[in-house]
Amino acid sequence: MTDSKNRARWIALTSRLATVVSMAAILPAAIVAQSTPNAPKPLTDSYVIRNATVVPVVGPRIEKGTVVIVGGKITAVGATVATPAGATVIDGTGLFVYPGFIDSGTKLGLSEIESVPGGEDKVEVGQFNPHDVALTAVNSHSELIPVARYNGITSVITAPEGGLISGTASLMDLTGWTGDQMSIKTRAALVVNYPRVAGGRRGGGGGRGGPAAEDGDAVNQGVTQLRDYFTNAKSYADIKAKLAAGGAGKQKIDQAMEAMIPFVRGELPVIFDAESAAQIRGALAFGDEFKLKIVIRGAAEAWQLADTLAARKVPVIVGPTYAEPAASAAYDEIYANPGVLARAGVQIAFQTTGASNVRDLPFEVGITEAFGLDADKALEAITINPARIWGVGDKYGSIEVGKVANVFVSTGDPLDPRSHVKYLFIRGELIPLVDRHTKLYEEFKARPKPTPAVKKP
């Protein structure tokens, strides 16, 4: 398809959208949509949610509790707290307040319509792209972002895929006029595809899992390439440190090597996408060899290593649970894996891996409860755990005084599809729950019956 055709298609889509957005103004919603759905302007900066069941995640539930939000932060939480004058009050009677959910692996902002190549910015050419930073390519105005928010997701890891080192993942809030405004941590983690073992395992929910390896040699080759690259990077970082300390000599600046520095120094986490037990063992050994701060992701067979992962305090990002286990695995391996890990004491979080259905995160987690994941642990896995894993546990992931006000109000257990999110705050801004789906729904719900009336046959 030519660029001009693509452009024409996009112009057509956006002009259509403009008419739909104008319809949103007549919605019976509490909050009126602003000109761009991803970055609404706050009406006020002070809110009080009162008389609700507050689920802080850290600490016990508070019945008939109040949460106060001022200037983007949570300023008070409790059964009896002082409320600021002039604040917008939300009656939370019969409702529940939760911290915003965090998805630890998406392509949000990097992908729009999968089959239309122009909108796809997920995969760079080549095996080693540590200096490719996801946020650079995040389309802050993606139609998919408001859709993700609809079920209480307020922050995500978004990352490129492919190659051995896919790039640098970014942690971002799902609001902002620009990428920088959305950013929580532009450089949150390095993404490494641990080479697949002989015979291969499932490629995860969407063909993830790195370059296909046909045999053990290919795995060795992949690991050797990674070892070579990390050795180089470590050496580059060491020389740089010595030069900074006044050592004699010089070193040419290399963008890719520069990007590797915080990771080889163990300052920032390195995600290893690894599904099988063999891959996970390999990634653990690789992490030891280079003294990396590692996170295992995908991890379908992590249950086999639950005790080891717990003892070594290696976080595990599971998911997608909307995936099939390998043919040789137990039928419920994918659903039961998170529970086994959590019971062993592993710090777990979840990923959905895609872009269009990040909104499924609570349901992907919910399905694992029936297979052994404790309900409280399930909540932690999409709130405080990922906040801590991505190094922002002091600012995100729970309802506590001083934290960023990423909070939503639900009619019930948000992991139960029968519940509904009623209000959603990101950084203390009340964000309208309006997206492409709700707009088309309202538009066509109002479609008059065709005239003349078509009779039933």
Place this chain on the structure above:
Amino acid sequence: MKYLTRTSLSTIGALAFAGAFTTSSALAQGAASAAPATDGFGGAGALNMPIPPAAKLVAITHATILTASHGTILDGTIIIRDGKIAQVGAKLAAPAGAQVIDATGKFVTPGIIDAHSHSSLQGINESSSSITSQVNIGDAFRQDGLTLYRQLAGGVTAANVLHGSANTIGGQNLTVKMRFGLPVDSMKFDKAPPGIKFALGENVRQTNGAQPGRTPRYPRTRMGVEELLRDAFTRAQEYQAEWKEYDKAKAALKKGQAEPIPPRRDIQLDPLVEILEGKRLVHGHSYRSDEILMLLKVAKDYGFRVASLQHVLEGYKVADEIAAANTGASTFADEWAYKLEAWDAIAFNASLMAERGVKVSINSDSDERARRLYQDAAKAMHYGNTSEEEALKMITLNAAWQLGVDKYTGSIDVGKDADIAIFTAHPFSPAARVDMTLIDGRVFFDRKTSPSLEALLQATKKTRAMGNGGSN
């Protein structure tokens, strides 16, 4: 070669063309792949599962029964005699001699029916031509696809196995009961009327994953798709008329007259004549509202009914027209944005169509989604506030209606086949897991004896305790 009908044909061609579309997404292909059964705990475990024979008399007692047709029964009993539901009600005593399944604290639903499946197939598409009504998916169906067991473990008892969406007029369907573990002959849903897959839009036009170097195939536009349909049904009408004429001449044959010669048999047109005669159900893959209306118009012009529109992602835009055509709609819970024609797909589709009077089902089109259709049905309550019973109908009774088998299955009613799923909790809640799945009163999945991860962990613990070493 099972399930040969008079219009069936070997599908060697289909096998040769299987996987001819290579795009990044299974959805874009309109096809899923069957998981091969291999050794190991899950594979071998499931494949070697004994299927205990059905008891003559079964009673499921103390259950919360979600009937899908007449509300919820608390402390309910279902009495099954010879594989059929003989009695349903609150607090009925189990008859003497019955095999009793105590479902205290559990939720019982009709077996889940998946109105769109490509499971356990050796080939999905015969994509050499855009009209392939002569091929039958039954020829490519395997009895040993492990996915069938995994779907039973998700409460699925019946499925509409279809070709992919490569062709405007695709192949003949196969409606199955998921009697995994029995020979392939036993899987066919005998009483199901025959059906056929039609397809419209991007897949038929070969928009995505076009094969470089291959001559473009007609049709390449939605206009061509309509023309192709009209041409095929015009030919079918002429063919039908030839046979009518022949039948008439034969009936009027007098002694001494020469036998009339029958018209040449056309196995491509035979199924189309069955459609015209209302004997074969059309399941039409469609996305956009324009193409939905086109198919309904063509059907109206040629005097047949479309039984179901499949995917029908923009069905909410033309729900009144679909309802007026007495056509069902079988859609995804929330898939969207994977193709341009799925850009206006909304998660409220099922709810909005149901609100406008369409009989809606939620299908899987995937071995993965088929394992958790109960959660996908709950999403109709989430997006658009469909009622609980209506949401349950979307994976049971409405799907049965679309496949023409609602007389036999799809709800918990006296006289119907005892196709039943027993859940640990309300099927729409996160605590819900399938404990048992029955087809015709026979237990085909039982969590207690299943090769689950929990069972594997327990087994591993035992071997360790005996000093045989662990797996770590």
